[in-house]
Amino acid sequence: MTDREREILVEIARGAANTEIAERLFLSEGTVKTHVDRILSKLGMRDRVQDVIFAYEHRLVRPGR
Numbered sequence: 001m002t003d004r005e006r007e008i009l010v011e012i013a014r015g016a017a018n019t020e021i022a023e024r025l026f027l028s029e030g031t032v033k034t035h036v037d038r039i040l041s042k043l044g045m046r047d048r049v050q051d052v053i054f055a056y057e058h059r060l061v062r063p064g065r
Helices: 003-013 018-025 029-043 048-057
Strands: none
Touching: 003 018, 003 029, 003 048, 018 029, 029 048
């Protein structure tokens, strides 16, 4: 996973929608969607919920942060 994909995964785990991620990281929404699709594919996940679980299990985020 690239650094940018990891950054987006952390935003997903914090509950951010694609539009919010795009604004925070100065990307287009389409670029965010592309990154989200790549993250799902690389991790073998089917949805964002699984991405969130992965992020917490691998300590990319912690509750309340």
